Amino acid sequence: MTKIFETPLYPYERSADQDAAEPVRHPVVVIGAGPIGLAAAIDLARHDVPVVILDENDKVSWGSRAICFAKRPLEILDRLGCGQEMVDKGVQWNLGKVFFGDRKVYDFNLLPEEGHHRPAFINLQQYYFEEYLVNRARALEAEGKPIDLRGGSKVTAVEAKDDGVLLTVETPDGPYRIAADWVIACDGAGSPVRSMMGLDFVGRVFEDNFLIADVVMEAGFPTERWFWFDPPFNKGQSALLHKQPDNVWRIDLQLGWDIDKEKEKKPENVIPRLKAMLGEDAKFELEWVSIYTFQCRRMEKFRHGRVIFAGDAAHQVSPFGARGANSGLQDTDNLIWKLKLVMEGKAPETLLDSYDAERVHAADENILNSSRSTDFITPKSDQSRIFRDAVLDLAEHFEFARPIVNSGRLSVPATYDGSPLNGPDVAGMPDRTRPGAPAVDAPIGNGWLLSRLGDRFQLMTIDADAPDRIDVEGIEVERLELSTNDDPSGALAERYLGDAQAGIYLMRPDQHVAARWTKFNEAELRSAVNTATGALSNRVETPD
Template structure:
């Protein structure tokens, strides 16, 4: 049986654009059909915006690659209509074990907070993740949504024009020209578009190599994340074991810097390493092997005229903490509603400056966290290794040292503190987690949850407070969602949105981040907050 990543899911088909006399102008062209490009395209299509996705390949990701998906991206994917199949297929886990040398030093439980529709994390091979997104694209197409994926359409050239990007595309049947009012580059860490446009991508290179292997086995290992520092089967290095669906296990082995990559990838070299780790008696089959190195870096700005960069094309992190795909989905979640307002003539192009501000803020947070994890996992000096080992030795005996152990700080969404779209916090007794700029936490509402009710439009959430059912301001209709702590048996609405406050009125953006909050409705101030949230105040 063929694996899903061996089947062309968006095989090349000739497009009428290839036969046009003059280049056809498209509203939005997305380059790259990975998780971020598909996420952007589905979002545009759901908003009724015409979008064409170009990809130089015609299949989903080869191998598991990005394997760990966090709650916030799953909530975004639910809004995009494909979060639930991912959770159904994915493996949920909460327990992590940390090993040092030959012994387990401690274990932790992520203890996910109750009252969220989506789990803290799932493990899922990137090929399934992309397959479910492609399925969603097909479903939207059946409903007549203006979305198209063009497989084996490789972008050769991008030229920046005043009001569009001119693109030269290569296909199995030759080249053609295409124009895009807006081009969204989601073409990965090696972004050819970034290179063609001569844009910078600076940061820190980590001199290390990691072998990743997808192994199919019937094993007794529990559904837990196991991380080894300096294990006997990989002396001086680290190792990670994680469970994926279908009896596939993901293994990451640190190899160090001075190695022969091609040699190390050969099964005759990989298999003995895995046997040393798993034990001689475990039967397994190799599904995929790859070697990666990584850098922590970002572009200086994520926008160049009519070209916007998202995901790994804009910023790259180490894999520790699952901050790559997870943060990329938050990029497009931040971008698409702003572009929709610009297309509708409601906001000015300058609103896109806030994409840069907010997502650079997010990228810097992710780079900081993943660089620190990398420094802990792969100490670069004798003394950093001595200190690292001291933390691990102490963690076995003393609880205080455990928070210092850093095998990856798992992805959490960032709060856009200081964003120009935020209004000053006026709910002074309110919880810090829902201050302006924060992503709304989910809350159970009877049999339902809060986030699906917020959807992808501006919402005025009132809790034990009066307000009009809707407000029109600057071309935007803000609809009220009235909730009460009197019908809040879990008290989670109160705990997450009111804290010590008696009542609250929240202005929530289409990406479910808080724009403003106050104790009660004040028409003048809420209207100002709406204008500010679209870059008009």
């Protein structure tokens, strides 16, 4: 049976651009048809912004790669139109167990509080994720949306100019050139675009390697995340086990630093390691094997004129904590609405600098957590190892020690504290929904709050009066009228009102809170919209 990652999904086809006398200019070109590039292009096309996607390949990635998808990215994918397929196919999990040696130290539950549409996490192979995104792009194309996915198209030169970018594209029919008003580089950790522009990462490369194996087997393990420190089958190192769909199990085994990577990937060396873990009689088939090196690095800036970097091209973290694809999706979620407003002339180009400010902040938060996880998992001194082992011993018997154990603090969405786009706040309202924070879901009638938020500026009112529609210099703000009576569970009031009797929230198109009040004031709303779009205030300064 042909597997999905062996099937071309977007094979090379000759484009009319290749026969043009001069480079054809496109509003946006996305480089890279991995998950982040596809998500960016889908979001643009949904908003009728013409986009071309270039990728040298013609099929989805081989191997599980990114497998853990968190609640917030699933909510973003709901807006893009493919969240349900992810959840339907993925393996949902809440429970994790931590082992030290041959004994269980403790377990933990990630199940969020009641009243959320999406689960805390699902496990799903990256090739399925990419397939759903390709299918969504094709569906948009069939609907007449302006999206053009070009496989077999390798970008070999990037000439960045003040008013656009000129690209050279190599194809089976030879090279051609196209121009773009804007380029979004989503071409992965080894980003050729980054190299061609003479840009680099700053950060740490950790002296350690992990073997990843996708193993097809019938197994009685529960649907949980299991992490071992110093297991008997991999002494002095660590290991991780995750269940995926189709009886595929993801196994990560720490190998150390001074290894021959090509030798370690050979089946004759991988299989004995897996049998030591699973048992000599275990029956399994290797689907995919790789080795990764821990890296926690990022570009100093994500925006370079008309070229904007997202996903692994902009930042890398070690895989513990599921911060790679999850943070990349939040990059595009942050970027696309801003780029659209700039292209429409409704916001200044400087609004894109807030992409830098907000997503660099998020990347630094991820790098900090990922570095701490890596340092705990792979101690590089005797003192560090003694401390780690003592914490694990204590955690078996005392709950206070468990938060100190760090087997990969799991991904949470970034709150943009200190963002230049944040507007006013009021005391007494819940901290979790402060300006800069992503919206928190809640049951509303027979549906969900987040299904009614996003893609535009909205004024969400809870037991408060406000106009149904306000135009702020061409940006239309729609009202979403809610009442605490819409949610008998009390979740809406608990998450958005706190001690207040009423609440008014200005929501950004990416479902983040821009500002909030307890009563409506039109002048303050207009000022907050101008702030959230990077526009200059309309207030006239009066002389002293």
